Structure formats: structure tokens, C-alpha cells
Amino acid sequence: xxxxxxxxxxxxxxxxxxxxxxxxxxxxxxxxxxxxxxxxxxxxxxxxxxxxxxxxxxxxxxxxxxxxxxxxxxxxxxxxxxxxxxxxxxxxxxxxxxxxxxxxxxxxxxxxxxxxxxxxxxxxxxxxxxxxxxxxxxxxxxxxxxxxxxxxxxxxxxxxxxxxxxxxxxxxxxxxxxxxxxxxxxxxxxxxxxxxxxxxxxxxxxxxxxxxxxxxxxxxxxxxxxxxxxxxxxxxxxxxxxxxxxxxxxxxxxxxxxxxxxxxxxxxxxxxxxxxxxxxxxxxxxxxxxxxxxxxxxxxxxxxxxxxxxxxxxxxxxxxxxxxx
Amino acid sequence: xxxxxxxxxxxxxxxxxxxxxxxxxxxxxxxxxxxxxxxxxxxxxxxxxxxxxxxxxxxxxxxxxxxxxxxxxxxxxxxxxxxxxxxxxxxxxxxxxxxxxxxxxxxxxxxxxxxxxxxxxxxxxxxxxxxx
Numbered sequence: 001x002x003x004x005x006x007x008x009x010x011x012x013x014x015x016x017x018x019x020x021x022x023x024x025x026x027x028x029x030x031x032x033x034x035x036x037x038x039x040x041x042x043x044x045x046x047x048x049x050x051x052x053x054x055x056x057x058x059x060x061x062x063x064x065x066x067x068x069x070x071x072x073x074x075x076x077x078x079x080x081x082x083x084x085x086x087x088x089x090x091x092x093x094x095x096x097x098x099x100x101x102x103x104x105x106x107x108x109x110x111x112x113x114x115x116x117x118x119x120x121x122x123x124x125x126x127x128x129x130x131x132x133x134x135x136x137x138x139x140x141x142x143x144x145x146x147x148x149x150x151x152x153x154x155x156x157x158x159x160x161x162x163x164x165x166x167x168x169x170x171x172x173x174x175x176x177x178x179x180x181x182x183x184x185x186x187x188x189x190x191x192x193x194x195x196x197x198x199x200x201x202x203x204x205x206x207x208x209x210x211x212x213x214x215x216x217x218x219x220x221x222x223x224x225x226x227x228x229x230x231x232x233x234x235x236x237x238x239x240x241x242x243x244x245x246x247x248x249x250x251x252x253x254x255x256x257x258x259x260x261x262x263x264x265x266x267x268x269x270x271x272x273x274x275x276x277x278x279x280x281x282x283x284x285x286x287x288x289x290x291x292x293x294x295x296x297x298x299x300x301x302x303x304x305x306x307x308x309x310x311x312x313x314x315x316x317x318x319x320x321x322x323x324x325x
Numbered sequence: 326x327x328x329x330x331x332x333x334x335x336x337x338x339x340x341x342x343x344x345x346x347x348x349x350x351x352x353x354x355x356x357x358x359x360x361x362x363x364x365x366x367x368x369x370x371x372x373x374x375x376x377x378x379x380x381x382x383x384x385x386x387x388x389x390x391x392x393x394x395x396x397x398x399x400x401x402x403x404x405x406x407x408x409x410x411x412x413x414x415x416x417x418x419x420x421x422x423x424x425x426x427x428x429x430x431x432x433x434x435x436x437x438x439x440x441x442x443x444x445x446x447x448x449x450x451x452x453x454x455x456x457x
Binding site for chain 1: 326327329330333334335336337338339342348360361362363365367368370371372373374375423426441445446447448449450451452457
């Protein structure tokens, strides 16, 4: 289980942001393929849709966008996705891949302080991000921020909706009626967001988490061969050992990824682990594992409505829109 | 960062979200760079209705870029022409929105005055803790 320090912004700065900065390059090399649910969501969008990828990491989902590939011959459609991430290192990697594409761009931003006008966007994806917020309030807050950039669900009624006073721009609202990419599920035309989070219920995975387990966990990331080793701050061995113990109590065998795409960490004994420290470094990221129904509950809490939801490969996902008023 | 992207950015501070002055952000001391991108007339015409045209006009004026009409062109104007490629207007917009990028400089909020840096083509919207 995660340690006893009060959670919140500074906790995440240490146990999420700092870790991603240090593992960015290695992490990125294991992230190249979008998950099926993400591909299917993006494929459902109408041509010309404008959206966000909040917490885009190295931008692996930006490249999926239909028609944005420079090599694609079917350029008849296409969406524009503006990606953002808290980690400047990951955004630098994303920028390298995106600069010659018409359909994407990236900026460095915090998901809790997004630099986007409200009510402008047709879609948003927020993939494997919310589980890094360390309190329930911040997880709901993160969702709210994503939902409020979406176009509201009604053409006229949204003008009086709380929290939008002064926006008054309304670009694209006149198109609201014909922007239904999902055959009636979102028939009144508002924007929609896809959220995915790591699930507590992972009977099928090698991590062994399941219903009833601790939801707030530290998950190890093992960096092999001293990648980035020279540059990173060395932790004290006692600190390392403590963290490894925490991790071991969480999962006997941990892996480097929430989608199983990366190498597997062998179940090192404590002494072996310390001996192997020269070759590999272990970082721990904080995760809140969502239990069944929690994602949907949070969406409602954040003022949204759930259009669809489900489970895919150790993750809960949901498509949400703003509450119609 | 593409000029198109600036049409979808505002100040990251919550207090500025409801201020009309916060959008669009104002470029300061920027260095522009042309980064080639694959021409895609239909992509352009698809996103055209989603743009805040007046904000684009403001941006171009502030950057000293010439030639943008005061009113948004019709989608049909972009797809006109015998080859369906919309001719010069489509080319100009492609150049402006998708190939003209901000390489260095700052973006300033017209409401609170906060300045966001752009370095090596990447804008940074992280706020210092006292502004969060």
C-alpha cells in the first residue's frame, strides 16, 4: 500500500511527475501502440473534429488519429488533436513525432489547469491519467476540467449553464446538431470524452490485484542497463529497499506497464535486488486503482453523464458527455 | 507549435477562463519557423468551421502576417477549383495554420498578464504554485 504521507499536489510531484521525468525516454520506448478502445473511440469521430489528449505522454494516441498520418493516402477526413502532458520530457518526445503532421500538436500543461477555452472541443481523451491523482477530490477535479472544455449538449440551453458565464464565444455550436459520430448515442451533439483508468480487478493479470485489495499503490518501474542512470539522483539504499518492500507487498511480480506491453520484472529477493542495483534502477509511481463502478460514479460527481462504459485489458473505460441542462 | 493550435489555447488560470480578454493569447517576441506539413485541403476545410476566425485575424495582425480576410471564407472556397484543391486560398491557409509555427518567445494572457514561454517549439503552461 502507498505510504502514509498526506496525498495531494506535492505528493504527486514526487511520486508521479518526478518519476515520469526520469523514466521518460525508457517509458516512451515501451509505448507505441494505442489500445483498441482508444482507436475505436477516435475512429468514431466525424471529419474535422477538434479535441484534446489530456496526459498524452509521448503522443502514441496522437498518431492514431485517422487521416493524420503523412503516409496515409486517405486524407479525405481527419481530426485535430491537441495533446498535453505534465512531463516536459515526454512532450519533447511527442513533439518530435508530431511536428510534420497536420492533425496534432502538443503543449506542456497540468491536467488540473488546462490552457483551453471552455466549450470548444468535440472530443477529449484522457487515457491512463486520472489514476495518478492521489485524492478523490483531485480525480473528480481532473474529470471536471476535461468535461468543461467539451461542447455542451444543447445548442441553446448551455448559455445559462453554470461555470460558463463569459465564454460567450460559442464557436462551432451552430454545427452541434450534425456532429453526432456515434449514431444517436450523443444525438444532441455535444462533445464527448473517453476516460480510461487502471482497474483494481485484474484477476487475469500477473499482478494479482482484485476486488478488496488496497486501491492506493506504488507500482515499480524498472529501468535496465543504467538507462539515464548517470543523470538521475541516486536514492539511498535504505530508501530503495523500503520502496521495494512496499512494492513487493503490493504485487509479488510487477510489470512496467499498465497494458502489459513491456518487459516483466523478475521477482527479485531483497538481497538480489540490491546487488542488481548497478544494472537496473527501480522507480515507483503512485496509482489509484479504480474499482468497478468508480469511474462512472466519478463522472456523475464531476457533472457528466456516462454514455458507454466497459472493461478492457485491466482497465476500466467510459465515454462521457456533459450533463444536459 | 502551429498557429492553428493558438486558436485553441487560453490562459491556464482558472480565474481567467471566464474573461473575454484571456483569449486569444498574445504573442510576444516570438520567432516563427516554417515546418513543412503534408498538404491536406479536405482536412483544412473540415476544421475551418471550428475556428474562431476573429482570434485568428487578431493573431495575424499581432504577428505582422498579411493577407487574412476579415471574415472566415466559406468551406466551398477551399475546395473550389478544377482539381478540388482550392487553389491559392487553401495553400495560404495551409501555410499559415499548419506550417507556420512559433519556435521561441512568449504567449501573454490579456487578462492577468501572465507570460507563458515557448522554447524549441513547445509552449509551457505549467503555473507557478502561487498562481494555481
